[in-house]
Amino acid sequence: MEFSLTSEQSMMRDSARRMVERDIQPVLDAHPPDRPLPKEALLKIYAALAGQGLTAPRLPESAGGPGMSMLSYGLMFEQLPPVIAISVLAQECTIARIFAESTPAQKERFLPELIAGKKLCCTGTTEPDIGSDPRGVKTRVVAEGDDLVINGSKMWITNASVCDLINVTCAEKQPDGRSQMRRIVVERDRSPFAAREIETLGLRQGHLGEVVFDDCRVPKANALGAAGDAARLLTLTWNGNRPLLGLAAAGMAQKAFEAAVAYAGMRTQFGKAIGGFQLIQKNLADIETAIVTSRLTCYYALDAIDRGERTNGLSAMAKRYAMAACQEAISLAMHIHGAMGIGREVGLERLYRDARMLPIPDGTNEILALIQGREITGKDAFRS
Ligand SMILES: Cc1cc2nc3c(=O)[nH]c(=O)nc-3n(C[C@H](O)[C@H](O)[C@H](O)COP(=O)(O)OP(=O)(O)OC[C@H]3O[C@@H](n4cnc5c(N)ncnc54)[C@H](O)[C@@H]3O)c2cc1C
Structure with a gap:
């Protein structure tokens, strides 16, 4: 067993950190924190993400991807601001799904501009009446x-x-x-559809929307895969997405931890720095424990994917654990700041709101517990 990063993995992580500082954070900071980014701004960020291979990390080099391991991808993903992490996950996961289900001609038509970050994409599965049980889609x-x-x-x-x-x-x-479930690629310029933004608690510079297809005509050549493969493919990509989202939460908790350590060293009460009080030290120790254990379970799940193991239970466990641990860690870091923690100035309330968004996509906590339970017992608690 090896717990240290290889020099290549350290380089990839550091390079992602530098990209965020140089190419992403300045764009985010130049726009209002509570409004969806304009598309041109997002495309600027995507140019940087594409340069690092993050628009198609799961694709082999022969298909225009970087041929990255899932663990290396996770190390880079953890560095991304949450609103960009969730957006690029939607983009690259859609690319990976199209790649897996398409003919060579479809790959040639759909993928190059998406991989280059010049066009944006998404996957539409959830419906107003259909969420955790996607097999029931009605579209x-x-x-x-x-x-x-x-x-x-x-x-x-x-x-x-x-x-x-x-x-x-x-x-x-x-x-x-x-x-049966079937995936259809809808190109907006050829087959227009209506889309509207939905206002949410967190990730407010991002885009979360509703899409309506009203007799939307699409060429037959846009149908992917054989009918029926879509459900299997959704599960495979979800197994990768879950620990990645866990790492996004760990990255957010890390930021909150750093702020709390700095504040505890600076803020004095009762004549000394609050970091010298035993109970504050216990809170800091709890936050660090949450981050380290979340990271380790998520890295472990991603590494298991790289080794070709079945990870349905492990990936579900990693996401559910990291979500609970990191949400609690961010809340504790706010608490160490006293009233400053809930003010907007230090940015912790934003992390808190953003983190609250993540337990829902790619499997809610309950669904993840049932998946892990099914792996443990061999019994399916979803259906009788
Ligand atoms: C930030 C964000 C990004 C998203 N991005 C996308 C996207 O790109 N594409 C997409 O298609 N969807 C996306 N979604 C939608 C997401 O996948 C769904 O919201 C999620 O699957 C849950 O569905 P639901 O909201 O309809 O909740 P429901 O399925 O209606 O669940 C409601 C509650 O019931 C619980 N529940 C459901 N079934 C069971 C059960 N068997 N046992 C116990 N409890 C149960 C759930 O855990 C939940 O607490 C996104 C959501 C968010 C918040």
Whole structure:
């Protein structure tokens, strides 16, 4: 067992840190913290992300990706500001899904500009009535001549309002009358659809939206994969996304920890720095413990993916654990700041709001517990 980073992994992590300082944070700071970034600003950031291989980390070099391990990707991902982390996860995961399900001609048509970060994309699975159980999607696709016609709506979709292309999970009726999931790529310039932003608690510089398809006509050549593969592919990508989101939470908790350590050394009460009080030291120790244990479980899950192991339980455990531990850690770091912690000036209330967004996408805590439970017992608690 080896717990230290290789020199290559350290370089990748440090290079991501420098990119954030040089190319991302200044763009975020130049825009209002509570409003979705304009698309041009986001595209500037995507140019930097593409330069580091972060728009297609799961693709091999032969397909235009960097051929990165999931663990190396995680080390870089952890450095990203949360609003960019969630956006690029939607982009690269959509690219990975299209890559896995498409023909060579479809890859050639859809992927190069997305990988270059010149166009933005997203995956639309969740609907107003369908969340944790995506097998029930109601958005319908039917063939009509040379086209496919899509009707339905998608909800809570990252990047929806700014995307050029959306990979939509639809229900397609099979000859035997049963419905199966099918992915259809909808290019916004050829097949316009309505999208609106949804206001949320956190990640407010990001884009989370609703999309409506009203007789949206798409060429038949935009249907991906064989009907039925979509559900399996969703699970495979979710297994990678879950520890990545756990690392985004760990990165946020790390920032809160650094602020709390600095404040504890500076703030005096009862004639001495509060960092000298035993109970403050215990709070700092709890925060550090949450960060280290979250990181280790997430790294472990990503490394297991790289080794080709089944990680359904491990990935679910990593995300659920990191979400709870890091949310608590950020809250404790705020508490160490007293009233300053809830003020807007120090930025902790923003981390707190942003962190609260993450336990929902890619499996809520309850769903993740049931997945882990199914791996432990071999019994499916979802369906009878
Ligand atoms: C920041 C963010 C980004 C997102 N990005 C995307 C995206 O890019 N694309 C996309 O398609 N979707 C996206 N989503 C949507 C997300 O995937 C769904 O919100 C999530 O799957 C949960 O669905 P729901 O909100 O409908 O909750 P529901 O499924 O209705 O769940 C409601 C509550 O019931 C609980 N619950 C459900 N089933 C069970 C059960 N069997 N046992 C116990 N409890 C249960 C849940 O845990 C939850 O607490 C995003 C959401 C957020 C917040």
